Amino acid sequence: MNANRQNVKKISDTHRSNIQKQLTHRIEVARANGNQDLVRVLEEEMKLL
Secondary structure, eight states: OHHHHHHHHHHHHHHHHHHHHHHHHHHHHHHHTTOHHHHHHHHHHHHHO
């Protein structure tokens, strides 16, 4: 059972990391395009992680 919990934790950590990377990329693209409204929304979403 403990090994299963460790696997779930590892998967959860990987998932969170992937979401953070995607959000970071989206923020960079929004900044490059001058879309400050989107940047603000994405930064707020990042804070929720």
